[in-house]
Amino acid sequence: MANPDKSSSAIAYVYRGTFVHSTQQTALQVQEDALLGVDTEGKIAFIGEGKKLEALSQVFEFSPSEVTQLTEHEFLMPGLVDTHIHACQYSYAGTALDLPLLQWLNTYTFPVESRFKDLEFARRVYTHVVKRTLTNGTTTACYFASIHTDATLLLGQIANDFGQRALVGKVCMDRNDSVKHYRESIQESHDETCRFIKEFLNKKYPLAKPVVTPRFALSCSRELLEQLGKIAKNNNLHIQSHISENKEEIQLVKELFPESESYTDVYHKYNLLTDKTVMAHGCHLSDKELAVFKETGASLSHCPNSNFSLCSGVLNVRNVLKHKVKLGLGTDVAGGYSSSMLDAVRRTLDASKILTIQDPKHETLSFEEVFRLATLGGSQALSLDDQTGNFEVGKDFDALRVNVAAPGGPIDLIHSEGPKTLLEKFLNLGDDRNIVEVFVAGKKVVPFTEPKAE
Numbered sequence: 001m002a003n004p005d006k007s008s009s010a011i012a013y014v015y016r017g018t019f020v021h022s023t024q025q026t027a028l029q030v031q032e033d034a035l036l037g038v039d040t041e042g043k044i045a046f047i048g049e050g051k052k053l054e055a056l057s058q059v060f061e062f063s064p065s066e067v068t069q070l071t072e073h074e075f076l077m078p079g080l081v082d083t084h085i086h087a088c089q090y091s092y093a094g095t096a097l098d099l100p101l102l103q104w105l106n107t108y109t110f111p112v113e114s115r116f117k118d119l120e121f122a123r124r125v126y127t128h129v130v131k132r133t134l135t136n137g138t139t140t141a142c143y144f145a146s147i148h149t150d151a152t153l154l155l156g157q158i159a160n161d162f163g164q165r166a167l168v169g170k171v172c173m174d175r176n177d178s179v180k181h182y183r184e185s186i187q188e189s190h191d192e193t194c195r196f197i198k199e200f201l202n203k204k205y206p207l208a209k210p211v212v213t214p215r216f217a218l219s220c221s222r223e224l225l226e227q228l229g230k231i232a233k234n235n236n237l238h239i240q241s242h243i244s245e246n247k248e249e250i251q252l253v254k255e256l257f258p259e260s261e262s263y264t265d266v267y268h269k270y271n272l273l274t275d276k277t278v279m280a281h282g283c284h285l286s287d288k289e290l291a292v293f294k295e296t297g298a299s300l301s302h303c304p305n306s307n308f309s310l311c312s313g314v315l316n317v318r319n320v321l322k323h324k325v326k327l328g329l330g331t332d333v334a335g336g337y338s339s340s341m342l343d344a345v346r347r348t349l350d351a352s353k354i355l356t357i358q359d360p361k362h363e364t365l366s367f368e369e370v371f372r373l374a375t376l377g378g379s380q381a382l383s384l385d386d387q388t389g390n391f392e393v394g395k396d397f398d399a400l401r402v403n404v405a406a407p408g409g410p411i412d413l414i415h416s417e418g419p420k421t422l423l424e425k426f427l428n429l430g431d432d433r434n435i436v437e438v439f440v441a442g443k444k445v446v447p448f449t450e451p452k453a454e
């Protein structure tokens with residue numbers, strides 16, 4: 001519990017009930033009959049025991065009668081962090097999953113992404129994806145957009161208007177032989193990335209940041225990779241890309257970059273592995289490559305729905321954790337067909353069980369560990385854990401109010417259950433009907449208030 005000092009802000013609201021979150025030490029910490037106060041700046045001002053209501057109300061100067069009491073089937077948990085999602089691919093999510101990665105990109109993905117030159121189409125799809133992910137409880141999303149600067153700026157604006165915390169990347173690619181008009185020259189990619197960053201930062205969004213986004217090694221020349229590494233360094237920006245997703249891709253990277261020892265080495269050579277880098281997939285990384293991730297502080301986004309849907313591989317999360325590499329979960333829409341992080345949680349558990357079936361010595365992930373990956377782990381993978389990821393005093397209040405027994409929802413509670421079981425049921429069986437309120441930086445963003453037209 002924190003003591004307010006002279007500089008602290010007034011309390012905006014207080015919740016009383018059950019709170020669940022992860023800490024550095026424990027995957028699942030449950031606090032029953034607890035109090036959580038949020039200040040007028042959207043930060044967690046205090047967490048304390050319910051029985052200390054009177055004392056806390058005097059220290060923090062709030063009225064005990066205005067405290068919101070959660071019901072016995074409700075709890076607060078940190079918001080879900082989607083560390084890898086392609087906003088434009090949302091337009092065909094749930095279809096086109098019959099080809100392996102490289103053929104899938106050429107046949108479905110590039111033709112669709114090329115349509116985002118059209119700002120009205122982009123506005124329609126991006127509004128849907130931001131609203132859908134927020135409803136699903138994604139308080140932080142790390143987005144790939146398309147190569148189009150203006151449409152990508154629009155994605156940043158839409159995320160900001162709806163109040164989602166977002167990292168937003170204009171895709172960079174100067175190699176692509178399948179859809180000829182869907183690629184840039186090196187110069188264009190460099191100049192448009194600089195324009196994107198400048199215009200994005202000029203907006204001074206409180207919760208949205210630009211990300212340097214080389215699509216993957218196969219779609220970027222050495223020169224472009226080098227320039228993007230420099231841009232990220234000079235502006236101290238986040239970086240996102242893909243790595244070691246499927247075996248055909250890895251073989252082609254080997255052929256295209258014979259001077260590099262490994263796929264990881266290609267990115268490392270161009271300074272694209274930093275403690276603000278998140279790489280999607282990494283299904284087939286060697287232990288030596290994982291050691292480079294650890295050394296550089298770069299993280300992985302585990303996207304099991306996509307890995308299964310495109311038959312790419314099965315990441316051994318336990319091994320990644322043993323190497324102390326930061327790891328979060330991602331939906332990878334639309335290689336992954338679901339935009340819900342609850343699906344990513346379930347597929348992560350499935351992937352871990354598949355590894356146990358193959359090797360009984362493999363230590364299956366627990367639901368508590370996967371809960372941590374979907375919340376605190378994601379915030380660490382995106383280097384945003386100083387602001388979000390759990391209910392530490394001083395962090396922004398990014399949270400879901402979950403009602404496991406929501407009327408008309410997917411869960412029937414037959415017995416009276418403890419909080420740990422309620423969380424497990426929600427993770428395995430729940431959906432947006434159970435997510436009754438979503439907060440980002442203290443602001444209630446679900447249910448929506450539609451942003452005002454300019």
Ligand code: GUN
Pocket residue numbers: 086101105109215216242245306332335
């Ligand atoms: N590798 C390069 N681009 C993509 C993409 O759009 N989706 C996935 N899953 N992998 C990629």
Ligand code: ZN
Pocket residue numbers: 084086242280332335
């Ligand atoms: Zn992806």
